[in-house]
Amino acid sequence: xxxxVAHPVLAEIERRRAGGPRDPDIRLALVIEGGGMRGVxxxxxxxxxxxxxxxxxxxxxxxxxxxxxxxAYFVAxxxxxxxxxxxxxxxxxxxxxxPRLFMRRPVVSxxxxxxxxxxxxxxxxxxxxxxxxxxxxxxxxxxxxxxAAALTGFADDKALFAAMKASARIPxxxxxxxxxxxxRHVDAGVFENIPLATADSRGATHVVALLTRPxxxxxxxxxxxxxxxxxxxxxxxKPGLGAGYRLSPARYAGELARARGVAPxxxxxxxxxxxxxxxxxxxxxxxxxxxxxxxxxxDGYTAVLDAFGRPAPTTPPAALRLDRxx
Numbered sequence: 001x002x003x004x005v006a007h008p009v010l011a012e013i014e015r016r017r018a019g020g021p022r023d024p025d026i027r028l029a030l031v032i033e034g035g036g037m038r039g040v041x042x043x044x045x046x047x048x049x050x051x052x053x054x055x056x057x058x059x060x061x062x063x064x065x066x067x068x069x070x071x072a073y074f075v076a077x078x079x080x081x082x083x084x085x086x087x088x089x090x091x092x093x094x095x096x097x098x099p100r101l102f103m104r105r106p107v108v109s110x111x112x113x114x115x116x117x118x119x120x121x122x123x124x125x126x127x128x129x130x131x132x133x134x135x136x137x138x139x140x141x142x143x144x145x146x147x148a149a150a151l152t153g154f155a156d157d158k159a160l161f162a163a164m165k166a167s168a169r170i171p172x173x174x175x176x177x178x179x180x181x182x183x184r185h186v187d188a189g190v191f192e193n194i195p196l197a198t199a200d201s202r203g204a205t206h207v208v209a210l211l212t213r214p215x216x217x218x219x220x221x222x223x224x225x226x227x228x229x230x231x232x233x234x235x236x237x238k239p240g241l242g243a244g245y246r247l248s249p250a251r252y253a254g255e256l257a258r259a260r261g262v263a264p265x266x267x268x269x270x271x272x273x274x275x276x277x278x279x280x281x282x283x284x285x286x287x288x289x290x291x292x293x294x295x296x297x298x299d300g301y302t303a304v305l306d307a308f309g310r311p312a313p314t315t316p317p318a319a320l321r322l323d324r325x326x
Contacts, residue, residue, distance in 0.1 A: 032067030036285030039066025043083030044300025064188035
């Protein structure tokens with residue numbers, strides 16, 4: 001459904017795009033949800049924002065898990081390029097392979113994604129990230145402090161890549177915690193799937209929230225692998241963390257409610273949520289079918305254009321190279 005420009009977030013974006021001076025009392029944040037391979041949807045969304053010329057309008061780009069990586073490519077001006085990672089580079093056994101669980105090796109290889117793909121096959125311009133007008137914030141779960149951690153202000157590429165690894169390091173199935181400043185970090189989803197609370201704590205007054213599940217989709221219950229592997233793994237890291245994670249569906253439901261405007265944000269920030277329409281299927285977090293992933297990217301791209309009152313593309317965007325849909 002097309003939203004009117006009268007929405008305060010859209011109005012602020014249009015004012016900035018027109019070259020107007022930035023009001024120091026307004027902080028505009030882009031919040032990006034992750035979701036494993038479902039992150040291809042947020043990839044399509046940031047590609048849509050890039051196509052609309054909105055790469056530099058945000059004060060901060062705050063991402064969790066796959067959303068942090070999509071955010072990095074977005075602020076670097078490589079959003080569409082980065083989105084292709086999902087259906088050109090990691091929909092294979094090098095990234096996801098369940099039998100590795102029985103070999104006591106990571107089922108999901110975040111190291112392959114960050115060290116091989118993002119540094120080589122789909123090289124992230126990390127210098128552009130560090131120099132970007134929009135500050136990148138990678139949200140991770142700090143196991144020692146038992147809270148979401150906003151990792152930002154990167155001194156170099158090592159710090160940036162460590163933050164992205166931490167944000168996407170799914171507990172129990174993607175390798176050991178990432179140690180940053182002497183503290184252990186794992187995937188943001190332990191404490192925050194949609195980083196609205198982080199945006200709020202950093203002073204955001206206006207927020208665009210990119211959601212990877214279709215509109216009106218309820219928060220899911222814990223999956224079997226979460227109950228059997230992630231919960232006990234978290235308790236081994238620190239007693240009580242697993243019990244807290246069992247409550248994460250209710251916490252995620254609250255995040256969805258705030259993003260969708262059903263519940264208010266604590267400090268009253270204006271939030272514009274963008275998600276695929278309810279008619280679109282939800283992408284699995286372990287999806288590897290290139291055609292399904294490409295459709296997910298197109299769904300995200302189309303959702304952004306719709307939110308800004310632009311018509312859906314009549315042909316797949318060339319920058320996304322959606323050859324399976326051509």
